[in-house]
Amino acid sequence: MAELFEFDKQYLVTMLLPESPGPVIVHALKVPDAWLAAAGELNQHAVAEALFLQVGRDGEGPAFHFAANRIAWLPEQASDAMKIGPTEVLLAEHGVDVGLMETVRERNRKPLDGADYESFYQMLAAARSIATGASDIAAQPMPLVQVLEHPQQFQGQWMSVHGRARRITKIVVESADIRERFKIDHYWQIDSLAPVGKTVIQFKTPKPGEEAPTYADAFPMTLCVLELPPELEAARLKAEQSGPDATLNEPIQFEGFFYKLWVYRSRYTTQFDERLMQPSPMFVAFSPAIASPAESNPWIGLAAGGGFLIVLSIVWIAVWRMGRRDDAMEKRMTERRQPNDGGSLNDLDLDVKSGPDFSHLDK
Numbered sequence: 569m570a571e572l573f574e575f576d577k578q579y580l581v582t583m584l585l586p587e588s589p590g591p592v593i594v595h596a597l598k599v600p601d602a603w604l605a606a607a608g609e610l611n612q613h614a615v616a617e618a619l620f621l622q623v624g625r626d627g628e629g630p631a632f633h634f635a636a637n638r639i640a641w642l643p644e645q646a647s648d649a650m651k652i653g654p655t656e657v658l659l660a661e662h663g664v665d666v667g668l669m670e671t672v673r674e675r676n677r678k679p680l681d682g683a684d685y686e687s688f689y690q691m692l693a694a695a696r697s698i699a700t701g702a703s704d705i706a707a708q709p710m711p712l713v714q715v716l717e718h719p720q721q722f723q724g725q726w727m728s729v730h731g732r733a734r735r736i737t738k739i740v741v742e743s744a745d746i747r748e749r750f751k752i753d754h755y756w757q758i759d760s761l762a763p764v765g766k767t768v769i770q771f772k773t774p775k776p777g778e779e780a781p782t783y784a785d786a787f788p789m790t791l792c793v794l795e796l797p798p799e800l801e802a803a804r805l806k807a808e809q810s811g812p813d814a815t816l817n818e819p820i821q822f823e824g825f826f827y828k829l830w831v832y833r834s835r836y837t838t839q840f841d842e843r844l845m846q847p848s849p850m851f852v853a854f855s856p857a858i859a860s861p862a863e864s865n866p867w868i869g870l871a872a873g874g875g876f877l878i879v880l881s882i883v884w885i886a887v888w889r890m891g892r893r894d895d896a897m898e899k900r901m902t903e904r905r906q907p908n909d910g911g912s913l914n915d916l917d918l919d920v921k922s923g924p925d926f927s928h929l930d931k
Contacts, residue, residue: 581639583614590630594618598638600667602650613660615640640665655726658705659825662694666724673720676829677847684828688792691724691825691852693750696794699854707823712762712787713769715849719829727826729851730859731789733818735759736796736804756793758856760820761786762849781837781844788848790830791822795855819860824853 570576581594594616603610618634625631642660643652656666668687675683707728715722737757747753769783796804800818807814827850834846 579639581614581616583616588632590632591626592632592634593624593626594634594636594639595621596636596639598667600639600641601670602652602667603641606650613642613644615642615665639667641667654705655724655825658698658726659691659694659724662697664690664694664724669724672828673723676719677831677845679832679845680830688827688852689746689750689752691827692752692755692792692794695824695852695854710762710826710849712764712849713767715826716769716787716829716847719826719849722826723828725826726823727851728821728823729762729789729791730819730821731760731762731791732786732816733758733760733791733800733803733820733856734815736800736807736816739792752794756796758791758793758820760789760791762789779840781840781846788834788846790848790850791820791824791853791856792827792850793822793824793853793855797855797857799858800856818858820856821859822851822853822856824851826850827852 575597579596579599581596581599583592583594585592596616603612616634616636616639618636621633621635623630624633642663643650643657643666644660646652646654646657652666656669659669660666665687668690671683672687680688705726707726710727710729711722735758737759738754739757740754741747741752764783764785764787769787771780771782800820803816803818807816829847830850831845831847837844837846
């Protein structure tokens with residue numbers, strides 16, 4: 569049976585509904601890992617899209633059985649035991665299944681694929697909801713080096729980020745399901761540069777004396793937003809009219825969620841090894857703002873001591889191996905990429921060859 573149906577276990581989740589005359593038992597293939605590690609009964613807000621199976625018996629009353637692929641977790645309060653903080657509660661309040669972030673944490677330093685599909689759009693919709701409402705969560709300045717070294721510790725965190733927009737691409741959402749559920753028919757991918765001050769960031773190399781990618785002034789980051797401010801839209805149109813190789817140099821700032829550390833093909837990194845992928849922090853926000861050039865750099869602490877070299881724990885050989893394993897998926901994503909693939913992203917000659925475009929999954 570396990571071989572035939574391609575799963576070898578199920579989870580029985582008892583859900584209490586105020587309007588139900590008896591317990592609802594959901595037979596699910598996937599539940600949040602944090603639930604499995606918890607001791608005793610849970611008391612968590614959850615949602616399931618499920619198929620009704622039958623009415624059974626539970627003691628002296630009826631029990632309603634359903635089948636579901638997974639249980640969505642929407643925690644209502646912080647819990648150290650379950651590793652739920654204020655930001656996770658904020659996400660849940662705006663409809664994000666926090667359990668999906670467990671999967672995203674496992675997919676740092678990998679390209680985007682089907683495993684990111686649902687959580688990406690849920691977070692994008694949440695960013696819009698938060699921007700048009702109110703939140704008591706203060707955005708923390710983005711600690712670039714720490715995010716690059718330990719991205720899983722910052723997954724889903726609400727951050728304040730400054731940088732420079734270098735290219736803007738419109739991504740059309742073809743999925744009727746996403747358009748209907750989230751009211752999202754397109755979003756904008758902004759390829760940007762995050763300042764590193766006087767810090768020099770370098771990847772570890774697999775062999776002593778071997779050259780590795782080095783970033784002395786800025787590091788690439790990716791921002792996905794639903795709206796562009798008028799100034800940025802004007803700059804985008806001007807660059808578009810100048811030709812496919814034109815780039816922007818607009819100072820931007822935004823508050824948004826850190827989604828993941830993803831990787832893509834870059835002319836800069838492939839100078840060192842053809843299969844080496846470029847890692848980049850990806851953020852999800854509603855809309856950026858044009859920053860004042862005179863505005864102070866929020867990451868001044870990263871440059872304390874000036875001119876020192878930070879060798880990241882992003883082991884080059886590990887990224888190289890992951891890039892080799894995901895080569896076929898990256899090729900397919902590149903083929904479905906939206907226009908404006910050509911030209912350099914920035915002075916480091918970085919050239920994005922794929923983006924968070926899930927159109928290949930909508931067919």
